[in-house]
Each structure stands twice: as C-alpha cells, then as structure tokens.
Amino acid sequence: MEPKIPKFSDAFLSLLRADFTTQWRNRRSVIMSLLLPVIILVSWKGLIDKLGGAFALSISMNIGLTAIGIMGYAISVSRDRDKGVFQRLRVTPIPTYFIMLSRLIVQLAMIALLTLFVFIVGYNYDKITLSPFGYTLTFITAFIGGGLYLGLGQLIVGLVKNSDTVNSTSRLVYIGFIILGVFGEFGLFGNALKSAIHWSPFGTVKTILSTSMEPASWNSQTTVALLATIIYAIVFSFLGIRWFKWESR
Amino acid sequence: MINNDHAPILEVAGLSVSYGSFQAVKEVSFTVKPAEIFGFLGPNGAGKTSTLSAIEGLLSPVSGKISIAGYDIHKQPLHAKANMGVQLQSTSFQPELTIREIIKLYSGIYGISLPDEKLQSILNDVKLEGAATKRFGQLSGGQQQRISLVIATIHDPTLVLLDEPTAGLDPQSRRQLWERIEAIREKGHAVLLTTHSMEEAEAVCDRIAIMDHGKVIAIDTPEALIELHKNDPNVISVSRKGKITLEDVFIGLTGRTVRS
Numbered sequence: 001m002e003p004k005i006p007k008f009s010d011a012f013l014s015l016l017r018a019d020f021t022t023q024w025r026n027r028r029s030v031i032m033s034l035l036l037p038v039i040i041l042v043s044w045k046g047l048i049d050k051l052g053g054a055f056a057l058s059i060s061m062n063i064g065l066t067a068i069g070i071m072g073y074a075i076s077v078s079r080d081r082d083k084g085v086f087q088r089l090r091v092t093p094i095p096t097y098f099i100m101l102s103r104l105i106v107q108l109a110m111i112a113l114l115t116l117f118v119f120i121v122g123y124n125y126d127k128i129t130l131s132p133f134g135y136t137l138t139f140i141t142a143f144i145g146g147g148l149y150l151g152l153g154q155l156i157v158g159l160v161k162n163s164d165t166v167n168s169t170s171r172l173v174y175i176g177f178i179i180l181g182v183f184g185e186f187g188l189f190g191n192a193l194k195s196a197i198h199w200s201p202f203g204t205v206k207t208i209l210s211t212s213m214e215p216a217s218w219n220s221q222t223t224v225a226l227l228a229t230i231i232y233a234i235v236f237s238f239l240g241i242r243w244f245k246w247e248s249r
Numbered sequence: 250m251i252n253n254d255h256a257p258i259l260e261v262a263g264l265s266v267s268y269g270s271f272q273a274v275k276e277v278s279f280t281v282k283p284a285e286i287f288g289f290l291g292p293n294g295a296g297k298t299s300t301l302s303a304i305e306g307l308l309s310p311v312s313g314k315i316s317i318a319g320y321d322i323h324k325q326p327l328h329a330k331a332n333m334g335v336q337l338q339s340t341s342f343q344p345e346l347t348i349r350e351i352i353k354l355y356s357g358i359y360g361i362s363l364p365d366e367k368l369q370s371i372l373n374d375v376k377l378e379g380a381a382t383k384r385f386g387q388l389s390g391g392q393q394q395r396i397s398l399v400i401a402t403i404h405d406p407t408l409v410l411l412d413e414p415t416a417g418l419d420p421q422s423r424r425q426l427w428e429r430i431e432a433i434r435e436k437g438h439a440v441l442l443t444t445h446s447m448e449e450a451e452a453v454c455d456r457i458a459i460m461d462h463g464k465v466i467a468i469d470t471p472e473a474l475i476e477l478h479k480n481d482p483n484v485i486s487v488s489r490k491g492k493i494t495l496e497d498v499f500i501g502l503t504g505r506t507v508r509s
C-alpha cells in the first residue's frame with residue numbers, strides 16, 4: 001500500500017487544534033496579554049474624563065497587541081524552534097507555511113479576544129461607549145496594528161536564533177515600547193521625541209486605533225498613519241520571514 | 250507509482266551537504282531495499298544526521314539525487330514525505346500537549362482517523378497504557394522512544410528513518426526496540442537507522458554503511474565487512490581477543506582518535 005498525500009484540510013485542522021490547545025494551556029501568556037490592558041483601564045478611571053475614552057482604550061489595546069505579537073508569538077516560536085518541534089512537523093507531508101499560518105491564526109484569535117475584552121471592560125467599568133461604526137472600525141484596525149506587532153515578533157525570531165536571547169530581547173522591546181509610547185505621548189521626553197514616537201510603530205498603531213474609535217476625527221494624518229502601519233507590517237514580516245531559520249543551531 | 254518489490258525504497262546518489270564552507274557530507278551514495286534494515290555507523294560528527302536531514306528534506310544539499318519510493322524529495326516533497334516515517338535525533342513535542350493530543354495531531358496530519366479506543370490499543374501495544382494523559386516530558390527515555398516510534402510509523406510508511414533510536418536506552422528497552430524495528434521489516438518496509446553501537450549494527454542491521462568525515466568508507470553486510478577487512482593490518486592492530494569483530498573493523502577503518 002502506498003500512502004497518498006493526506007487531505008490538506010484535515011492536516012491543517014489538526015495543526016490548528018494542537019496550536020489552540022497549546023495556547024490555552026499557556027495561560028500565562030494569555031493573561032499577560034490581557035492583564036496590563038485591563039490594569040490600565042481600571043487604574044486610569046479617574047483620568048478618563050480628562051483624556052477621553054478613546055485615548056485610554058487605544059493605549060490599553062496597543063499594549064495588549066504588543067504583548068500578543070512580541071511576547072506571545074515571538075517567544076513561543078523561538079521556544080518551539082529550540083525544542084525541535086518545527087523540524088518534527090516539517091518532515092510530515094504538509095506545506096511548510098501551514099505550520100506558521102496555524103500559529104498566526106491562533107494569534108489573530110487572541111487579537112479578537114483582546115479587543116472584545118477591552119471593549120467590555122471599558123464599557124462596564126469606565127462607561128466608555130463607541131458608535132457601532134467606531135467598534136467595527138476599531139476591530140479592523142486592531143487586526144492591522146496586531147499584524148504590525150506579529151511582523152515585529154517575526155523580525156525578532158528572524159534576527160535572533162537563541163531562545164534565551166529572544167526572551168530577553170522581546171521583554172526589552174515590549175517594556176521599551178510601553179515606556180516610550182505611554183510617557184512619550186504626554187510629551188515627557190520633549191517635543192522632538194514626541195514626534196518620533198508619533199511616527200514609530202507604536203505611535204502609528206495608537207493613532208489608527210484611537211481615530212477608529214471616533215471615526216469622525218479621521219483625517220489625512222490618520223490615513224498616513226494607516227499606510228505607515230501597513231508598510232511597517234509588510235517590511236517587518238518580509239525581513240522576519242526571509243531571515244527565519246527553522247533550526248536554532 | 251507502482252511499487253515493485255525489487256526497486257529500492259530509498260535511493261541516494263552523489264549526496265553532498267555543506268554548512269557554509271564546511272562540507273559535512275561528501276558524495277554519498279547508497280540504496281535501501283524493501284524489507285531491509287540498513288544501518289549508518291559512524292563516530293560523532295561523521296555526517297549521519299546531516300545525511301538523514303537531506304533525505305528528510307530538512308536541508309537542501311549542495312548536490313545529489315534523493316528519491317523515496319520513486320519520488321524525488323525536491324521535486325515532489327509531499328509525496329516523498331507521505332512515504333516516510335521519521336524519528337529525529339533530538340525531537341521534542343509541544344510540552345503543553347498530552348500524549349493523546351500529540352498522537353492525534355500526527356495521525357490527523359496523515360489523514361488517519363484515530364478513535365479513542367484505537368489510540369488506547371496502540372498505547373497498550375507499546376506497554377504505555379497509562380500514558381494517554383501524560384506529557385511527553387513526564388515519560389522515561391525508553392517510553393519517549395516508544396512514543397516517537399509510534400508516531401513515526403502511525404501512517405504505516407514504507408521507509409522509516411531513525412536517528413540513534415537506542416541512544417541512552419537500558420538493555421531491556423533496547424532489545425524491545427530492536428524487536429519493533431524487526432517487525433517493520435517483517436511487513437516488507439525498509440528501515441534506515443543510525444547508531445554508533447557495533448552490537449546494534451551486528452544484531453539488527455542487514456547491511457551497514459560505515460561513515461567517517463562525511464564519506465561512506467564501506468557498505469556491506471556486517472559479516473562481509475568483517476570477512477573483507479579481517480586481514481587489514483589496521484584492523485588486526487586494534488583487535489583485542491584474537492577474534493576480529495565489527496568494532497575492530499570500524500575502529501581500524503575510522504581510526505582510534507576520540508571524536509567530540
């Protein structure tokens with residue numbers, strides 16, 4: 001008997017099921033991605049009248065998206081690469097890109113979960129409501145912004161082979177983004193840096209998220225920020241995929 | 250393609266593998282036939298794993314042709330891979346998944362439906378009744394080896410590739426594994442394994458290739474290799490109790506220096 005190539009749909013579903021189970025068992029990374037955004041929404045309650053609901057929601061989501069792409073995706077990919085999980089899958093008769101696609105779908109589900117979570121906490125705790133169009137648009141931009149961070153995560157695992165180094169690099173980038181992004185936005189580091197941060201990946205994602213929440217305020221600057229986000233995402237992913245090695249040695 | 254029993258299941262011709270400027274495998278050629286256990290014997294760093302990685306399609310060789318059940322690994326990688334089962338030298342499965350989930354993942358990839366009773370009976374077969382809900386990391390070395398072999402052969406492949414399958418096993422587990430490997434041969438399927446145990450090569454392999462510094466320096470049955478080299482002065486000089494063993498041939502041909 002000669003084995004034939006199995007049906008791709010069966011193979012992909014099996015992969016997806018395993019990846020979702022892995023993510024579910026890895027509750028630490030799920031909680032990491034949701035916890036800080038919630039802490040922000042809760043602790044900034046008093047500031048929300050002054051800063052506006054969109055500001056709080058967008059910072060909170062932006063931090064959650066960063067955690068998903070950089071902490072969730074990059075760290076799990078580098079760990080599995082180190083353990084030889086990918087090599088074992090690569091000797092099976094599935095197209096190699098299935099392996100990454102399945103992981104990306106899990107992370108996209110995480111983005112959807114985060115977005116819902118932030119909307120719900122924002123509504124219940126901070127009484128932040130958006131228009132239906134605002135919610136829809138924010139959902140879409142969350143995926144675009146999340147794509148940027150997944151691309152950045154891919155860039156990290158493309159550049160760095162050693163999983164311990166990926167761990168520390170990811171933490172550093174994550175914390176750096178939060179500090180610069182949150183405090184820089186208040187102009188704490190001076191105006192030159194404020195503008196640099198505004199056009200940084202963190203800044204453009206912040207812009208498109210907060211504007212999507214109030215669609216009426218969308219202007220040409222927002223469109224440029226959207227384009228910049230997409231370009232960042234494409235460049236990061238392209239280089240990250242190009243330099244990626246399936247093996248860590 | 251139609252499987253002709255005399256056609257080799259694995260054909261490797263002129264295979265060379267490089268890492269940067271370092272050539273790890275040099276012009277290696279051999280074939281493995283149905284119902285044959287073929288052993289790759291060589292010191293550490295000889296290029297055994299690199300040869301297997303090229304066959305498995307994990308790396309692109311500098312040159313050479315590799316076909317599995319008639320399918321070229323580069324032109325029709327998925328067909329070639331559907332015909333082989335693999336146990337890598339250092340494999341680990343996702344530590345978050347249970348043994349049941351891992352087996353279901355791989356059977357699913359091969360499009361094999363595995364109801365719980367069937368899965369349990371497979372585990373019973375390898376004396377791992379209670380392992381279904383355990384994690385891979387919780388199993389002993391021998392148990393991990395058995396699970397890896399179960400997964401490698403879950404789709405009943407015509408070619409099974411095992412990289413140092415008995416490394417670190419106690420004698421009982423090793424014997425048991427030999428029997429499982431022989432059972433694959435009984436089905437008419439081929440096995441290619443690597444080892445640095447002479448005892449293993451003599452005990453289970455029908456033919457062996459001795460590999461050193463990236464080259465295959467001899468291919469034959471263990472008996473024929475001893476017969477052929479028993480008068481080689483290098484071999485005689487390393488033999489210990491007067492009788493020439495496969496180990497003497499191996500050390501005589503590959504030298505006495507310890508490899509890291």
Ligand SMILES: Nc1ncnc2c1ncn2[C@@H]1O[C@H](COP(=O)(O)OP(=O)(O)O)[C@@H](O)[C@H]1O
Nearest residue numbers: 249268273291292293294295296297298299300
């Ligand atoms: N990914 C790699 N990058 C660089 N050198 C490697 C790599 N893999 C193996 N080598 C080198 O190639 C040689 C053969 O290695 P390998 O095929 O693993 O030998 P074996 O399995 O016989 O011990 C060794 O010198 C090893 O250091």
Ligand SMILES: [Mg+2]
Nearest residue numbers: 297298299338
């Ligand atoms: Mg090896």
